[in-house]
Amino acid sequence: MKLFIDTANIDHIKEINGWGILSGVTTNPTLCSKECRSFKDMIKEIAAIVDGPISAEALSMKKDEIVKEAKELASIAGNIVIKVPIMPDGLAATKILSEEGIDINMTLIFSANQAMLAAAAGARYVSPFVGRLDDIGNDGMGVIEEIMEAYINFDIDTEVICASIRHPQHVVDAALIGCDISTIPYEVFKKMIKHPLTDKGIESFQQDWEKIKGL
């Protein structure tokens, strides 16, 4: 499973990218608003740091405007992917843009039906939001499972991004289902790498090495 980071924070992106494990970045308007700076500058900087797809969201609501906005965003760098919400004009714009070679990440996916529509329109990625489904008492990971099964049945090559991840177990569950990508918040990456037995092991190996290193 490929690992993306779900943030627009440059320091966090640089830190996790430094681990050598990142395959891409997803942003959304809320994440970008936390950084309080020009959206296009931010996307350009992120695209230069990470060697992989960088999702930037188009905010227009009408087909022709989405197409125009997507083309402007895609011109920022060669690795920009355009996030478009699932809605009728979003699907129509996705059809046009994907046929022109612009990769679309269809976002705000909450059902397998929405994911099938996105794939039919030519989306390169779909982003089902597991955490937000769990928040309202639904089974977020169950939706990912349904999408994966439906896509496998028809050899659909749209990649599934497990989004709205809240904790490390979401990442494990997505991997066990065979989900293509997880987009992970910075704080969850920090939890994924931690284990008390690893900390204890490093400490005792260091201490024991001290006893013999000068001999």
Ligand code: E4P
């Ligand atoms: C996906 O690409 C979104 O940015 C994201 O995962 C939304 O998650 P949230 O529910 O934590 O806002």
